[in-house]
Amino acid sequence: MDLLKLKKNKLHINNIKLEKILKKRQTPFYLYSLNQIRQNVKYINSSFKNFSPLICYAVKANSNLSILKELKKNNLGADVVSVGELKLALKAGIKPNKIVFSGVGKTDEEIKFAIKKNILSINAESTNEITLINDISKKLKKITNIGVRINPDIKAKTNRKIATGNKVNKFGISISEFLNVIKNKNKFQNIKISLLSVHIGSQIKDIKVYKKVLSLISKILIKLKNLKHIINCIDLGGGMGIPYFKHDKKFDFKKFGLEISKFYQKERIKIIFEIGRFITGNSGHIISKVIYVKKIKDRIFIIIDTGMNDMARSAIYDAFHEIIPLHKSTKKFSKKVEFVGPICESSDTFGVYKNYSILKEGDYVCITNCGAYGRTLSSNYNMRPLIEEVILNNKKIKTVRLRQKIEDLI
């Protein structure tokens, strides 16, 4: 259930009027609800209670340190894709034995650091990388636990820019190549391949593709048995989609949990997930001010102070994030309105609405569901400072990251 709600035409979160949080704060800013995050984690855990997996939070979705600390308190591990994210996860107090490291382009330095920290698994994405991890481990006189990410050649129905499990995508190793590595494992004396991982993409709503993945993994497990190779963990990745607007389709998490449970009953193997969006997506929003209401013949542009540099998802993925006024007027605009940012790009747009409630210059709006891939995708384009981040914990309001200063960018 979403904690962001309109009550008597005023927008609330955690039962606090958003107008109250505005006080003296410079817009735009990110606002996160820790309560929402806790609720999401609880919901995920309840769907998975039959097999209690390790949930590694995908740090790239939102790498705010206060959020990572909260997730650590809730017993989550981390899925990282760079040494920077790895250091951040450790800084949040997440134990190395709960961290997996994914990514197609890990460098020598990154691999060396991960080996020295004894993380749960470095998930390799090519035979070249497996060879490199083995060589570095040998130099460090270590045996390193690794995972291999399989490219299952399964198309997930999602935006093509966030699909990762097709054979033409750069991610993972084909099944035949993986089995070849296992057949030749004597060449790799300093690694132990103990995990198999799959991540087919993001913002997936249909559990059918996950069912395909599960049956494929079962087949691979039989082949591994025949080769007398034992792995002890399956990492099923992330990708569970969230609704971005009122009647958007939902991902059936309960049903998903039942499918995984069936797989677990059959295979009896430890399961890991790498979940990002579903944990933080609906916990974060951007509060923004209307700078201009610009009328042209065909429509009305609502020019807000948030740009694609602060929230890139609309520009990159054509993603729709519902925008809600902090104080909703009962009167409506008669023309179409389009929300746009101040950036000098036509893709700096946040959607077109009909019959939108009237807004004036100086009014405030909320861009909803920006808690995943919001701040982490933002940039300094147009010499704009990264914006403030504010956290709500019950009724407590706290700035956890200050807005950058223009002087610091020079």
Ligand SMILES: *Cc1c(COP(=O)(O)O)cnc(C)c1O
């Ligand atoms: C991004 C990513 C995830 C998380 O995906 P979500 O859609 O945010 O759940 C998990 N695993 C890997 C390898 C990723 O790159």
